[in-house]
Amino acid sequence: MDLKLISDDGKPAATLSASDALFGREYNEALVHQIVTAYQANARSGNRKQKGRADVNKSHKKPWAQKGTGRARAGQANSPLWRGGGKIFPNSPDENFSQKVNRKMFRAGIASILSQLVREDRLSVVEQIALDAPKTKLFAQKMKGLGLFGSVLLVTDKIDDNVYLSTRNLRDVLVVETHRVDPVSLVRFDQVLLTKAAVAQFEEILA
Numbered sequence: 001m002d003l004k005l006i007s008d009d010g011k012p013a014a015t016l017s018a019s020d021a022l023f024g025r026e027y028n029e030a031l032v033h034q035i036v037t038a039y040q041a042n043a044r045s046g047n048r049k050q051k052g053r054a055d056v057n058k059s060h061k062k063p064w065a066q067k068g069t070g071r072a073r074a075g076q077a078n079s080p081l082w083r084g085g086g087k088i089f090p091n092s093p094d095e096n097f098s099q100k101v102n103r104k105m106f107r108a109g110i111a112s113i114l115s116q117l118v119r120e121d122r123l124s125v126v127e128q129i130a131l132d133a134p135k136t137k138l139f140a141q142k143m144k145g146l147g148l149f150g151s152v153l154l155v156t157d158k159i160d161d162n163v164y165l166s167t168r169n170l171r172d173v174l175v176v177e178t179h180r181v182d183p184v185s186l187v188r189f190d191q192v193l194l195t196k197a198a199v200a201q202f203e204e205i206l207a
Contacts, residue, residue: 048092122191149191
């Protein structure tokens with residue numbers, strides 16, 4: 001699989017030979033949906049708390065007599081059928097939302113996403129990203145020179161301090177190292193920019 005290696009002016013400079021298993025895999029929509037859903041579910045925290053019948057501060061006295069009033073039977077005011085009563089199945093703070101994804105499935109899903117990005121022409125490879133100073137304006141000019149617009153995910157083997165500091169104020173730009181790439185970011189951003197070293201690391205990690 002040959003990936004286009006773009007120069008600083010945004011024009012294809014050469015081609016980079018990459019693994020077909022990583023960048024030429026057939027798109028598996030069901031698998032991608034599963035790993036994206038699992039990643040989002042694992043990021044949830046069980047912080048919801050609802051009150052059950054035992055937690056509601058209501059009187060335990062029977063509201064009215066069982067018979068003779070013409071009304072429906074009622075035992076306690078904390079009944080879930082009553083306004084202000086407890087929930088039947090209340091949410092607890094220790095609720096676990098985590099989903100298990102096998103390592104082999106996760107790697108195959110990431111490879112499927114990367115391959116689809118290549119087919120959609122949303123993935124670009126550059127020799128390296130470096131800035132002379134930590135200035136947001138310099139990074140914005142760099143992205144414009146590379147021909148990248150919209151939201152950009154920059155994946156590098158090692159984060160440069162100047163690049164990191166230059167992108168902190170940009171809402172639509174995220175810089176991550178190769179081993180911290182997640183499926184949600186790969187799907188969410190309009191453009192994915194990889195450094196040449198990041199491609200080599202991807203092939204090593206996801207092989």
